[in-house]
Amino acid sequence: MIKQRITERLGSIVEKYCKEKGLTESISFAVEIPPKNIDADFAVNAAMLLAKKIKANPRVVAQEIINIIMSEMADFVDKADIAGAGFINLRLKNEILYKELAAIIEQKEKYGSLASNNKEKIMVEFVSANPTGPLHIGHGRGAAIGDSLARVLRHLGYNVTKEYYLNDVGNQMQVLAESVRLRYLQLKGDEVPFLEDGYKGEYIIDIAKRLISENKNINAIDFKKEAVKDILATIENDLKDFSVVFDNWFSEGGIAVDKDKNGKTEVDKACEYLQSTGNAYVQDEALWLASTKFGDDKDRVLKRSDGRYTYLASDVAYHKNKFERGFTKLVNLWGADHHGYVARIEACVQMLGFSKEALKVLLYQLVSLVRNGKPVPMSTRSGEFVPLKEVVDEVGKDACRFFFLLRAPDSQLEFDLELAKKQSGENPVFYVQYVNARCHSIFRESQNRTDLNTEPDFSLLNTKEERELMKQLSTFCDILALCEKTMSPHHFTAYLIELADIYHKFYEKCRVLGDDSKLTVSRLKLIEAVTIIIKNGLGLLGVSAPEKM
């Protein structure tokens, strides 16, 4: 928030300066956090950029801008000086930090929320794993990223819907049904061979066992329906244990199977619409999507020559449906193995009359598993996959989510199962949670004091450690903005680790419960703000903030 305000005010100063120098347009400069060895709160590169434009000495330009800053932003800036090639380094007035501290304490969990001015309807679609087996660890990464992103966007005031797209039609469903049926027969004693490409997991046998225990006639059993029912229940439960709850589960059957009064499905209608607008055409008895018109490298089949639709046709109809439900921004979170699909779905969105920006496809790299130094294959059909549930049960939901969000989605993530199972301080989540526990321990201890019935005076918070702490607390909003800009919540893990680091240093140097009542009360307020930010930040990541550990 502070950074944003500084940027705005500097913007008008720079603009004014540009006019004075006869430039027709202003420049876009950056306000940054300087490296740790520099004793300043913010660094501005405007002078260097301007110097280039007006062909002047950057340090001279910097001095001229500093003169304006010192006269126009005296309420904000304590000190401004030139460094290096022409950086303008600013030191904030402490009063600004005190004000921010007060805002955190007053607004609590609402701090940083912009609920009033932003109501855009956003859909975040993620996980969307086929209902053919339990979620594995790769789905977990998508779940953690998607859910946390949704939490961040909600905190920023967007009207967010989390949706799971359910591919409950198609070949794989037949294979699933057949897999269960064959297991059922085998359990009954028939020596039928199993499908080579069938689903070989133990859960298939469990489903068959349940069906046998219900003692129904085999002809009365809808194997597909029963299998999907059990598997979905498992998926939903595993997600719940991972603190992920969807607002909506969208069935592909609803658009590919269900028909309106004219006997048409939504997929039929979407394809007709594309044809009517010249974006789909018939060739070799198949219906093609002219996706090359919007940047794809080849056109794609929507309807095969035998009359069956492809998966893409359903997906077109699905995205059309999303827009029809009033969403103006769609976020799709896909595993990187689907990246070849991005171009064609972006083409679809444009064919449906929306801008390319209305859809954001986020790819996350797959998780590679290591167990005892050996890579673990992860195909759902191999029967050797590692379920999300197994890892969550062993390392805990908090550690698991934090771990997934520790890295940028673009990075391949190596998940060492043996390492993840170690429930020790090696996991950074404990380091962050420990801050909260320590603060609450002090709160409990402070109950024994009778002299704390006085108003805080923030101006007593003037050590280097306290100032660092207040600064870090005040950048919470900047991290929110960064997550929005990059559409990734992972910045919060780094932020919280840094906050924890600063807090622990503060803890060593500044005793909270001291002889001076006024100072004690002020520091109690400071660490109250710390607990608020830790709890908010961890909350955005779907991680708990225990008061005792």
Add this chain to the structure above:
RNA sequence: GCGCCCGUAGCUCAACCGGAUAGAGCGUUUGACUACGAAUCAAAAGGUUAGAGGUUCGACUCCUCUCGGGCGCGCCA
């Protein structure tokens, strides 16, 4: 063969539109508990940012090429 992503400390990874001495955690070494939780802190060691060239005041970041890893290239989902 073509396309997308990645390559940063021993390991796993950060680095906010291109910015200052590239940062954390783990691991290693050495210190610190008779006041709020040592799940902590202080200090040390560890780097030609895969390689080569280019753009510029300035490149981990942008461009070109090479090498290496992952993934994708079907009238499958």
